Amino acid sequence: MATPLSADALVSALRAEGVTVVQTDGWRTNNRNSKGRWGPVHGVVIHHTVTSGTAASVGLCFNGHSDLPGPLCHGVIAKDGTVHLVGNGRANHAGSGAGGVLKAVIAETALPAPTTNDTDGNVHFYGFECVNLGDGKDPWPEAQTEAMVRASAALCRAHGWSAWSVIGHKEWTNTKIDPKGFAMAGFRSRVAARLQTKTSPGTPAYQPFPGAEWFKKNPRSPIVTAMGKRLVAKGCSAYSSGPGPQWTEADRASYARWQRKLGYTGSSADGWPGAKSWAALQVPHSS
Structure with missing residues (x-):
């Protein structure tokens, strides 16, 4: 459990992990805080966008659509590995999911199957939307996957979490299939390995708030x-x-x-x- 990172601390944490960050105009005040709580935070949810193209995906995730206002995540991870920040605060990304999964994330233990949808995940999770059609055929370039690993590790490192704090949307709720095309167990293994390394050049001058x-x-x-x-x-x-x-x-x-x-x-x-x-x-x- 932790207080959400400030905008500056989030940027610093990502850059310290060696991530290329693009700050979309207006991202620091783009949130759904007026509609509900933001925090305490417990983990990170990984999604796929079901879109193609960086600009279109970033625009959609920043603005949302008529049925679901933006932001739809905190960062969009492009095919080239660039992380585009689009939201700072509560975002419409996780939706309702299983309270038992949240308990496991907090305890940093193996996840149970999500059989209920009784808990608001938008309160408790950061979200990264990763550009992919989500059809199981669209490839996941290594540059993108590595950025996903590093972005997840950045938040885990900043908050003192382990890789068990990183979950797929499909692990949060039984109504979603994302991310499709790779196994979350293997992805968490890469995050865990990344957390064993020291941060790369680009380390910020000041320590991000650990929560x-x-x-x-x-x-x-x-x-x-x-x-x-x-x-x-x-x-x-x-x-x-x-x-x-x-x-x-x-x-x-x-x-x-x-x-x-x-x-x-x-x-x-x-x-x-x-x-x-x-x-x-x-x-x-x-x-």
Whole structure:
């Protein structure tokens, strides 16, 4: 579970994974947030577009159509591997699916068959639409597949998720067949392998927000050390020693000082990092 990445953090995470990103005009404010919740997020859903051509596919996914307003996903992955960002927030992509699948995604365990459609997936999942006719004959070029793997890994890395957090639309609901033409088990294996590698050149200057829930799992990570050093530099230290890689109450107390310095009060200054205060802290990229 995690707070959705900000637009800047999403771009940074994708680029850090070596993905070529195109920011479609207006994507940062293109969402369906007025129609329902966006977050907490738990994973990534992979789709195929049933279209051909990059421009037409991007336009459709940005605008939607009369029966289903856009955005229809967060990013469109073209045949050449370029990721075109079209939405930032709630998007009409996952629809209703199985609550049991969501529970498995959260637990990062093997997925049950989707036999019910009782849960709103648009609340909880990022979505990538991948340009393909979906007929089982249209090929999946390696450049496109690798970009799909890297885009999925980027979100998993940013939120501290495993490859089990990446599912196909057909694994979410029994009413869909996408993505067609490859096995999701093999795709997850590639995502898992990617997560074992370090990020490639193009790593952002600042660490993307790993999500509030990541900190509540008591992580041990160089991200925590980098954060602590920034808190010290900002005059917000509550450390008697360190900071070090293990998240402790001293980290939380120091972060609470930072939140108060930014003007937050009450429960908004409880020491648990949030996306906006994290962005303001400008933690150097470390992992």
